[in-house]
Amino acid sequence: MTYQPGPYLTPDYMLPYWEPVYYQQEYQMYSMMTPEYYPSLWTPLVHQSNSESQEDSGVVSEDDEKEEEVLEKGSCPPPTLTVHQANEILGTPIPERCPDTKKIANRITEWLKTSKTHQKEFSENVIGRSQGTLSSILKTPKPWKAMHCGREVFIRMYNFMRISEEERKQIMNLQLNLPKSTRQPRVSNRRFTRVQKECLDGLVERIEKPSKEIKRVISRELGLPESTVHNYFMNARRKLKYD
DNA sequence: TGCTAGTCAATACC
């Protein structure tokens, strides 16, 4: 089967891959864009042999004339993204070895502002995460190297910023069927009393990793479940690490 | 078994 690049595999779309910084990965990126990996980005050339014979003979059919007319007038409807294509575009691996997550986050924040898109709408339609998660990702993005499966979200945001405004609009209006959380609803979040909070903050400053026994004492003294004390230290360590 | 990273979702905050 012979293919030609589809509407979303245009020079504009490919351009970022050909900047000198990615040059060394040229082969890798080119191979990832092949019809075998991303068939929906390509269009099979069905009539190739016919057109070749016509070119040889110099005969132009009525159909060809009509087609040329349409192309000249530009009356071709803009291509419409399917859910599958949108997911493929957003999930395309990033060519950079170590992308700047801060830069990606800033660009998304800027776009949300200028396009007047709410975080909730974007988080659910594009990255498949909750509003709160998006908010914290945008405010304090982790360095690429410190991330593991969290990179997926940045890949989608990176690709979202690479496409045209028209394509972004289409994606925002598509239902991408992104996986929803299957977690059990839980009891409403506990809020610590002022004394509990002050004690826990003071302890976090002094003890990085309390033993089981220490956690037991703390929970007894503050009247909190051990799991709550455990979670508090865990969240505090994480906060200290990235703030 | 304990820890980290990723995340949810309630709720505080502006």
Add this chain to the structure above:
DNA sequence: GGTATTGACTAGCA
């Protein structure tokens, strides 16, 4: 009403 914060849950890893 939209965003930021935060306590809790969970998968995966050492």
